[in-house]
Amino acid sequence: MLANPKEILLDAEKNNYAIAGINATTLEAVIGMIEAAEELDAPLMISHAQSHEAYAPIDIFGPVFVDMAHKAKVPVIIHLDHGVDYNYVIKAVRNGFTSIMYDCAHLPYEENSRRIKAFTEIAHSLGIIVEAEVGLMPSNIVGQGGCTEYGVAIDNIREYYTKPDEASRFVDETGIDMLATSFGTVHGLFVEEPDLDIRLLKEINEVTACALVMHGGTGVHEEQLLEAVSGGIRKVNYYTGMGIAPAEAIGRKIAETKDPLYYHEIADIAKSIMKEKAKYMISLLQNNK
Numbered sequence: 001m002l003a004n005p006k007e008i009l010l011d012a013e014k015n016n017y018a019i020a021g022i023n024a025t026t027l028e029a030v031i032g033m034i035e036a037a038e039e040l041d042a043p044l045m046i047s048h049a050q051s052h053e054a055y056a057p058i059d060i061f062g063p064v065f066v067d068m069a070h071k072a073k074v075p076v077i078i079h080l081d082h083g084v085d086y087n088y089v090i091k092a093v094r095n096g097f098t099s100i101m102y103d104c105a106h107l108p109y110e111e112n113s114r115r116i117k118a119f120t121e122i123a124h125s126l127g128i129i130v131e132a133e134v135g136l137m138p139s140n141i142v143g144q145g146g147c148t149e150y151g152v153a154i155d156n157i158r159e160y161y162t163k164p165d166e167a168s169r170f171v172d173e174t175g176i177d178m179l180a181t182s183f184g185t186v187h188g189l190f191v192e193e194p195d196l197d198i199r200l201l202k203e204i205n206e207v208t209a210c211a212l213v214m215h216g217g218t219g220v221h222e223e224q225l226l227e228a229v230s231g232g233i234r235k236v237n238y239y240t241g242m243g244i245a246p247a248e249a250i251g252r253k254i255a256e257t258k259d260p261l262y263y264h265e266i267a268d269i270a271k272s273i274m275k276e277k278a279k280y281m282i283s284l285l286q287n288n289k
């Protein structure tokens with residue numbers, strides 16, 4: 001069923017778990033993640049990132065996601081991940097998304113706050129929940145070194161962490177429902193061992209009256225993920241680990257198959273493997289319940 005996103009956030013807070021927000025770039029991935037959530041009887045957030053527009057155009061995939069959510073046996077939130085252009089954010093509204101990340105974190109604080117406050121008023125009047133970010137999340141592409149998602153080189157990742165006083169002020173000013181929090185994770189594969197600053201996360205949690213979100217779920221050790229959930233994380237964004245998982249098995253299948261191999265057979269391998277990855281993450285995030 002298409003979830004009431006506010007109810008799901010409240011339920012996660014009450015029962016000390018985190019929702020998995022998993023990026024949806026292909027139909028196989030979405031079918032797999034819904035099956036995984038249904039088998040675990042857990043809520044799910046299907047996340048569509050603006051950066052994946054070329055693979056999954058929002059005007060085509062958005063209505064399909066909403067329809068799939070309606071038909072699912074568990075509550076499903078349809079979420080826009082990292083909507084950086086206002087026009088794109090409005091496209092998500094028009095396509096029935098029930099949760100939207102408007103990402104203005106690269107802008108100066110005042111401008112970030114002003115834009116998010118204005119959008120949150122509109123979104124709330126339509127029953128849509130809003131995620132925004134203060135601090136920056138780096139992206140690490142193995143072999144290319146570390147850089148923030150906006151291409152700024154980083155020497156010290158801590159400089160980009162969310163500051164508790166700023167987070168508190170931002171949440172009060174904007175009225176957002178979810179705050180993306182930078183405390184040690186990166187998008188993509190980790191170049192170095194992740195070491196989350198759980199103490200900072202707890203400080204942020206104490207001074208903010210909204211759900212906290214951890215981006216960059218891939219590569220974080222199980223114990224640290226669970227500590228993050230105990231520290232107040234109510235949604236974990238996850239993609240890379242699932243997105244790269246099918247390649248090896250597909251490569252093997254192609255190499256060992258003598259007869260012509262249909263694409264639907266390859267897609268089915270991808271679905272099964274992504275389903276297992278999604279299932280692992282969803283069940284881990286429910287662990288503290």
Ligand code: 13P
Pocket residue numbers: 023081082186187188189214215216217218237238239240241
């Ligand atoms: P990973 O790809 O590192 O799992 O992170 C996904 C993410 O944070 C999307 O916003």
